[in-house]
Amino acid sequence: MKRLIFDARLKSVPEPTLRRLPMYYRYLKELQKEHWSSVSCTNIGEEFRFEPTQVRKDLEMTGIVGKPRVGYPVAALIAAIKQFLGFNNVNEAFLVGAGSMGSALIGYNKFQEYGLNIVQVFDNDPSKIGKQVHGKTILALDKLPEMARQMRILIGIIAVPAAAAQDVTDLMLSGGICALWNFAPARLQVPDSIIVHNEDLYCSLASLSQKVAQALRSREKVEPSPLPVQATGKEDNLTNARGVYAQTQNKLRLPDLDDRMPGDEVLRN
Secondary structure: OOOOOOOHHHHHOOHHHHHHHHHHHHHHHHHHHOOOOEEOHHHHHHHHOOOHHHHHHHHHOOOOOOEOOOEEEHHHHHHHHHHHHOOOOOEEEEEEOOOHHHHHHHHOOOHHHHOEEEEEEEEOOOOOOOOEEOOEEEEEHHHHHHHHHHHOOOEEEEOOOHHHHHHHHHHHHHOOOOEEEEOOOOOOOOOOOOEEEEOOHHHHHHHHHHHHHHHHHHHHHHOOOOOOOOOOOHHHHHHHHHHHHHHHHHHHOOOOHHHHOOOHHHHHO
8 A cells, every 4th residue: 555755855845836836737737738848937937927937946846957948848847746746656545524525525536646545534423424425435433543544544634614623633643644634724733743734715715805805996996987877868968968058158158049059959859
């Protein structure tokens, strides 16, 4: 059974770089489908609005070297990123929480392409235990520690409410799990040796909402005030024309509108 491989090089890689490399990987896979043979840092930078120098520094972490004015062979760059991030090593994981979030994660079949295979799901809801979710049988939560030890599972995925997150964490650690992917809106208390990655959807939503509000405020500042709605009916047109005429009648000493208004007959017909 394949085990989680902790590459010492990853400890010295900045977190932003580790987040950008999978983005490059997905983009390169699309280019490969379109039969691109080579790609430059400028190409990648334009796609994500990054500076080419930043892209180059990120790619250097993988050990691959590009050619001036040519760039990188697409296939070789994909292989370098895949090897560096450990996508070649399929790591098995346990997931706890067979609710909406957990079910969605189990059903996402692209995880294996990125080195993750969710092999078992657990829950403490008696109404869910024994049922199937995306081809996997939901097991009782108390079975997790022993199964994790037997199967040598090192990755645990937490998709439970915040109130239950710490108890689930403690249960996973008791089974030898040492890397946690946490989707619960809770800060977990773990030893320093445990790897925790938090996916705080509420923070992401708050950030999105704030950016939308800022964009709307900026738009209100640059957009001119709407003009008054112009009348479209013939009688309203005549009323508007009379109003304009009246404003200038005294200055220009124009004849009375009812007697001499040009086009009055046309507006009335």
